[in-house]
Amino acid sequence: MYGSPLSKQSRKLLLLGSGELGKEVVLEAQRLGVETVAVDRYAGAPAMQVAHRFYVTDMLDGASIRKIIEEERPDYIVPEIEAIATDTLLELEREGFNVIPTARAAKLTMDREGIRRLAAETLGLPTAPYRFADTLDELKQAVKELGLPCVIKPIMSSSGKGQSVCRTEEEIEACWNYAMEGGRAKKQRIIVEGFISFDSEITLLTVRSVSGTAFCAPIGHVQKDGDYIESWQPHHMPPEQIEEAEHIARRITDELGGYGLYGVELFLTKDGVLFSEVSPRPHDTGMVTMATQDLSEFALHVRAILGYPIPSVRLLSPGASHTLKADRESGAFRIGGLEQALAVPNTQVRLFGKPETKVGRRMAVVLSTASDVEEARESAAKAAQALFIRYEE
């Protein structure tokens, strides 16, 4: 029970991170009459454009996020990106604030080491073989132990930033330098993983609510340079493989706990399903659910957070998503081609409204439905190809 936004009786949700995923969380929260506050490192972030209020700050600065939270006193603190001062979240939780899904989940998933050690070493879930390295020499040793090719990633990064595949010994140093530049935080540690030649990879959206744990239909996706290009739902899997995937997702999300939606990333291989990583929040590949499900991943996240029941999740139609990415840096640009893109049947376009482009930055997504996944993928790809960015500086 709560009153209207901006009243004394309101229910308040504060987002840490205000990108395209947060924008949808804010919209869903507002549908349920919740007051929303968006925080991110730059002004004009997508979720800020739709929230009741916003703050611009460095989210790795614990004192600064504490100040905002103490002033706002939100009912729910909802992390939307990995790189946040999570020790401050742990303290705030101890002081009685509600961090979604939990401060520990945010802390463990912020760095690849925390979540990988928990999944592989504590829970015994199958993963790619891995090592950690703090120096170039340690990296060389790790590569020797794991063999080539291998995948090198900063422990704190997302959307493939700083990530590369190392194929020869000569490439090790370049991969190291790339990882040093790409990490979000100042921390220099990296993870090296054995390269997995998977048949396909999926995200299993898993929602924990008062109604228990529910799984969405598996979402297949294709990634390029560590970042997602297209996704589709459902990804066809034999029932035993779905069971294996759900078993892994349940183990890791039960361990992390709390209420909210998780995106469990899994590799499907000939030797079984491997755990890759987990987001304790809506997942980029899950944007497809805005077209395919009765309740999108964002609606599910908000319902779970507010403590409302989720008796069922229905897949209404097969569907696909396809991203539009920028290829240079600019603060003056227009996105065109919507006339052609929207002429594709059963297709929608979401422009995120980011104020600047950067090389590889995701600016929009196309969502298509069809009677089967293949057709939906074709429609989404066709519409995405029709979209373009015209740079004016």
Ligand SMILES: Nc1ncnc2c1ncn2[C@@H]1O[C@H](COP(=O)(O)OP(=O)(O)OP(=O)(O)O)[C@@H](O)[C@H]1O
């Ligand atoms: N060990 C591996 N073997 C083969 N491919 C891999 C491996 N690790 C990662 N990849 C590929 O790179 C993609 C991105 O990796 P990962 O999910 O770890 O990075 P990320 O930066 O956290 O991405 P995001 O934030 O978008 O989830 C994976 O989805 C997969 O396609």
Ligand SMILES: NCC(=O)N[C@@H]1O[C@H](COP(=O)([O-])[O-])[C@@H](O)[C@H]1O
């Ligand atoms: N894979 C994680 C992911 O997709 N996160 C989404 O991208 C935004 C950052 O985008 P930006 O780097 O373009 O600002 C985040 O705020 C979140 O919405």
Ligand SMILES: [Mg+2]
């Ligand atoms: Mg990932």
